[in-house]
Amino acid sequence: MIKLKHYYRLNQQLCNKVVFNDLHTSLIEFWQYGIHLIELDYLKKLAYHNSKTINELKEKMFDDYCLNFGEEFLIKNALTFNGEEWGTWTDKKLQQNFNVNKLLRIQNVRRLLVDPKNNIEFYNLDYKNIINKYYMDKNIVWYLDPPYFYNEGGVYKHSKMNFYELKDNILNIKGKWILSIDNSEFIKDLFKEFNINEFKWVYSSTNCHNKKPKLGQELIITNFKECD
Structure with missing residues (x-):
């Protein structure tokens, strides 16, 4: 799904154009x-707490x-891993991943996507095609979100x-870039220059029932420093 980083850029009007691409x-x-x-009011009736079990949903x-x-994509994305066709829907996934908190975020993002002040383009291309299209523009700030290293060759069939090769292509970019990926020694060594x-973040759309929220751990790699 669209991450909070993208939402923040749109909400704060930090750029005059946003390009989204995914394979x-x-x-x-x-x-x-x-x-x-999607009809959000209806989906809220399906979401936890209004449906406390998968059978009820x-x-x-x-x-x-x-x-x-x-609606089908959103529910499947919440209740199965990465929205795959296969996967078991469980009460735990319902409670953690398909709740009103997630739907409120979807509602806020939709509002930004239809705002005429936001110039947005969508592409469904190999990332190399997007880099080749825009790499010479020094005014672009790139956010690159490749598959996790430890998931490579696993469930992400696409x-x-x-x-x-990813690094070689990133090196062609003339503007600033930000790469987020899971924390691994291989990636640290590959991008050591x-x-x-190292960054930890909270899965903000989950419902943890007063338990400590789950933390994600990533590397944030850039070709610039904050003061640049």
Whole structure:
């Protein structure tokens, strides 16, 4: 899904144009088209706490409503890993990943996507094509979010990544770039000549039932320092 980094840029009007690209066709189609189809008030009736079990959610979903593409994608993305076709829906996934908090974030992002002040383009291309299209522009700030190193070759069927090739392509970029990826010694060594920071973040859309929220751990790698 669109990360808070992108939401912040749009919300604060920090740039005059935003380009989103992903090789995952359904993901791009959701943010470009599907998000505008969903009826959030109805989905809130399906979400936790209004549906406290998967059986209750399924009964409401299949008996009362025919889901459109946007709604189906959103629910599947929340209840299965990375929105894959396969995967078991569990009560825990419902509680953590499909709750009103997540839907409020979706609502806020949709508002920004339709704001005429925001110049937004969507692409469904190999990342190398996007770099080749824009790499000479020194005024662009790039945010690169490749598949996690430890997931490479795993469940992300659409996103097998050659990290040596990734670095070679990033080096062609004339503007500033930010790369976020999971924390691994391989990536630290591969990008050792750049600025590397270890970063922990909270999964803000999860519902933890008064438990300590889950932390994600990533590397934030840049070709510039904050004061540049």
